[in-house]
Amino acid sequence: MTTPALQLWVHGLAVLGPGLANWPQARAVLRGEEAYAPAATVLPAPEMLPPAERRRSSRVIKLVMALGAEACAQAGLAPSALASVFTSSTGDGHNCHAICEVLASDQRDVSPTRFHNSVHNTAAGYWCIAAQATGPCQVLAAYDASFAAGLLEAAVQGVCEARDMLLVAYDADYPEPLRATRPVPDAAGLAMVLRAQQQAGALARLDIRWLGGQSVSAAATDAESGQEMATPALEQLRASIPAMRALPLLQLLASGQAGRVIVPSLPGQYLQVDVTPC
DSSP states (O other): OBOOOEEEEEEEEEEEBTTBOSHHHHHHHHTTSSOOOOOOOOOOOOTTSOHHHHHHOOHHHHHHHHHHHHHHHHHTOOGGGOEEEEEOSSOOHHHHHHHHHHHTSSOOOOOHHHHHTSSTTHHHHHHHHHHTOOSOEEEEOBTBTHHHHHHHHHHHHHHHTTOOEEEEEEEOOOOTTHHHHSOOOSOEEEEEEEESSOOTTOOEEEEEEEEEGGGOOHHHHHHHHTTSOSSHHHHHHHHHSGGGGGHHHHHHHHHTOOEEEEEEOSTTEEEEEEEEEO
16 A cells, blocks of 8 residues: 655754764765765764763764754754654664673672663663753664654654654664674664754755555665665665665755655565655
């Protein structure tokens, strides 16, 4: 079946990952104005948190805080005014690894900080407290389809409830031996501020449709196969970090041109995203 389009306007964007420091720099790379140079992700200190919490922040918390702050600042909206959707396939791999190491040792006492950082919604909780965001907050995981699931959730909530939304999609690496099973190479993510009504400063309009069942045709499959990035290093980034499945959509937004992107979701399902620049 083909569902009606869910229409939202992009008002803020953020990117952080290997060789991508922020949205302005990523936009230049995606436009072909600057060569992409792969490098380890640099995670800034989360200035929104008090000093004590800042020192204890995990890689995932630093990533989420940086993404949310950049997208909200670009949109010119207070973080507290936004409902939010956080989506990640892997959560905090380093914390998971550290807990497994402790449980496999003779001294099996897990620290309270490790324990409360072990749940999938930890980063979202830190964000909501630091941003004083008391609106609805959804936290999702759908393996490699996590970006598509988060975008669809943000679109449904934004349109049906006429809410301004913050979408944050992120993933982080696992140390060995977990990396051998889940080989995510580094931390990376993106954030979007999506508004239910067009306001001054909108970057683009998104018309989002869910495709599934009989509507998934050879055309949709062909469109998905055409989503590879032209630059081999960017294609490796897209393929190796689930949150970076968003790169084709980000490239279209960076270009300032109209177009369509097919975002793979769960098996046999896709999101069709039509972009109209403002």
